[in-house]
Amino acid sequence: MQSGNVVISGMGVISACGKNIRETLDTFASGRRNISKVTLFETKLKYPVFEVKGLSGSDGESMRTLELVFTAVKQALEDSGLEDKLNDFRIGVCLGTTVASQLNDTDFYNEYKNTGNASLRSVERYLKGNLAEAVQDKIGASGLACTVVNACSSGTDAIGVGLSWLRADLCDIVICGGADELNRVPLAGFGSLGAMSDSLCKPFDKERSGLNLGEGAGVIVIEKEEICRKRGKKTELFIKGYGLAADAYHLTAPRPDGTGLEAALARAMDEAGIKPSQAVFVNAHGTATPDNDLVEGKVLSRVFGMGLKFLSTKGYTGHTLGAAGGIEAVFTAVGLREGWIPQSAGFRKADDEIGISPVTQKTAISGQYAISTSLAFGGNNSAIVIAKG
Amino acid sequence: MNIAGMGVVFNRGRGVQSLEKALKEGWVPPGDSTYSVPADTLKDKSVLKEMRRADDFSKMACLAAYDAFTDSGLGNGVKSSLGIILTTAFGPHVTTFRFLDDILNYGDDNVSPTTFSHSVHNAAASYIAFMLGARGPTLTVTQFVYSFHQALIIAQAWLLERRCEYILVGSVDQCGTVMEYICRQKLHLAEDGKIKPFAFSQTPCAVPGEGSAFFLVTEGKTEKHYCSVLAQAVGTPDMYLLDSDGMVGDERCYLKIIKGGIPVTSYTPIFGSMLTVTSFSCAAGALMLKNQQSYAVPVQDNPHGLNLCRMQGSAAIKNISCVRYGCKNDRLEIFLKQ
């Protein structure tokens, strides 16, 4: 296995917070929460959501998720200085998603059901929409490409796969993260599970009542430090560790004792060679469902102690499903770089059952390591350790 | 990386014995127009005892994974370091369409949460972890052309990183009625029900199939060792095992790899056309290496005069290269070695 550091040389993000990192930081600083009703498709459901406004609009030939991910990839490649240098390296693409992997076009299916025939337009769109393959085609790369569909931890796990590829010397550089568009299927589905809130979500709050869905993309460029140095790109951010562990408990509910998340955190920190006390903050999964926040909060308290600074950024982005891990990796890295994290939007009242509360105002942080956690439908638990300097 | 156990669920049944029987029997016509998995194959109350809600996609994967685990003979002690990597091309689309039925028939506010929960791609892997009590890393990936290759590559990387010591790596894909319709529109379906893997046609014929194939892999050799497996080409093999099944389009590029009279075989006519057929090809190859047996090609049409493996019987085979060509003249191989 290749030893040596893995750096983050570029980042890109788009969500309801903003179309890039600078806009996102403005939103964080202001505490603004860009909630709205669903405008992207017809639905009788009235849940508030976090849509990305002002996207240029696809031509109908490709999925909205592709538009989102191409936006973030473009930013990340520009940030990394790699846009016109891709041919010099072995490039891997690993991206997480949920919606883009599903053939779920209602119009196509309705037409087929009613007539036995249907236009294959949406099928063609779907076949061109495998996220990693589509990005690979777009940027002209020809190395490894893989789309991770691990539900809500897909983005984090895609970064984990990228890390594994680099350590196995299968690539020099990996473009990784996640993307998902707001879609009728998960909106209806999470609604039926009773997981959605009728109002702005309140992660970790005593009166939290469920999640708000969102959409977006978060992409990072990771590479071996020596490659980055040789090509003259300076960066101070690193991916130091990744952990993934299954609950093996239930299809929709997290394991109550949180031992799956604990195992993922332990592995990630072990790879990074750090103790829990060295984590200056945690960007938690924090969906604002009663179950997730209870389990996750208790684990954070148990592992890191009561003094931990942590937050959920889903109060700003909504739950972006497959994109969440990618978006939150960017937020975690940016938080370390900028030296501050925003208040955990939506939190007001402590829940004694959780025993630990997120930050309630913009908070200065200084230190080397931060962690992002993801807990997925189906019981996957993931954690990554990001370092500065 | 070594294969310690295998499990398959396909049109001809379940388990390594069913696989061997099918390879010996050769081609049989598809039941209707697809090589679908019979409903009875998915009935196993003891293995699926706490999975009453599971859909057929999850059941196929669970049975194949369970069989791979038990086939290895490794026992419960390995479960604490057991990872799962599941790959699929189209995911549980039958269940997704059932969910769309709910949306269309009842409205967005009156849909089944159980159906939704099973329409998520990683439900099957979650069930496998639950069924086996496997708490290691669990990953679901999706790819159209090289899905099984990607899964093997990740498995190799995980073992190298010591992320876990054992991995259940496999594929699952379904062919429901909507997918059959799409196949009828997009592919050339074989009128005689025969995939012709050596025709290497610009417009090859397909017969859609479905199923799941899983392997328990680990770094060392175990008592029930099948063969070693590497997700890359390694020199010239004793035999080429082709994935040509009419699913990916123009197959003329397969002619590039055939050189020097090296024996060639393919068992896709037994499994049916699937983007994940590679895992089944590897299962056949692993069996050949373990048993030192060759199996006659099930469809013998050979317009290019290849050195086809026509006989079933003892064969001294040291290594096999499983070859798949994509849509862009690109190629990936999986190298199996005794």
Place this chain on the structure above:
Amino acid sequence: METNKEQELAEIRKRLKELLVTNLNLEDIKPEQIKDDEILFGEGLGLDSLDAVEIVVLLQRNFNLDVKNKTEGKKIFYSVDTLARYILENRKK
């Protein structure tokens, strides 16, 4: 009048048992084997959280009923009988 109500309740229980077996994929149990006072969660039928939300949909589709309040829900969903009585008292024809 009381006899009518009892008859209605019996019919609802019967229908409910059939719906529970079909919609929740309950194996190895026939509707007629489910007791009238069978406890739904924990013991009895041993249903879980996913079954609970599925029952909410079952009530919407078959009896035109919404259960919005979670605390209320716990009492209603205690047993076949409590669920049947709730349906009897609240269903919209």
